[in-house]
Amino acid sequence: MNGYKYGGSKNTGSIGWLLQRITAVLLLLLLLAHFVVIHYSGTGDVNFNIVKDRLMHPVWGPVWRTLTLLLLATALFHGLNGVWGVLLDYIKKGALRIWLFSLIVTIGLILVTLGSITILSFQPPAEAGTNAEAELVEQGGGQ
């Protein structure tokens, strides 16, 4: 059974092939939503306040953050798995493949960490939040 596989690897690549298609379907939905919500709704402008209103929303904020995290992971997997597929077409040396695979995984882990930190740690600075906080305190005090 190893005849058609390079270097006698037990991995036929079928899992990666299937995952590429599963993430493709997810991306069709998530990326369309990403384009529509961020670039094609309202004026199409992107600025800090618009992002703040979306991500700090008490109900929808966590939903947007979750969807963005899902998009981040899915897009990175699909993209880097695609790059890996391209490399397999041109790189035939086993040792070089292992190095490149490690490099791709490392880049993926760095970017998914960087992106997750960006999404999860988004917080307007204290001075920008003062009004909203003051309002909350007023409301709380009035009850």
Next chain:
Amino acid sequence: MRFHWYTGQVAWVLHRISGLAIVLYLVLHIWSISKLTDPTTFDAEMDLYSKPLFKFGEVAVLAACVFHALNGIRILLVDFAAGARYHKPLFYAVLALSVVVIAVGAVPILKHVFGGGG
């Protein structure tokens, strides 16, 4: 014997090139946003991205994504449905639909360049 481009070959090359271009954009996109943690730098960066050069770049990103997504649907149809029988007409449909979607999607982006949006 002369070299001849076949439909499936063209689709494969375009899918590959657009995919690699999108990965490059994705890396820059994640890295660039990660630096924008306060309103001042965020809005300054967005002002930079609203310049014509970046708006045309945005259209290029849109074009790559739209083609890659539509041809991706074609690949799914070929792999999981009876798409292999119709892969050529499907590719022409992908190209035609891509042109339409890219053109429609480019209008609001380029309004910033040619319109009064600044």
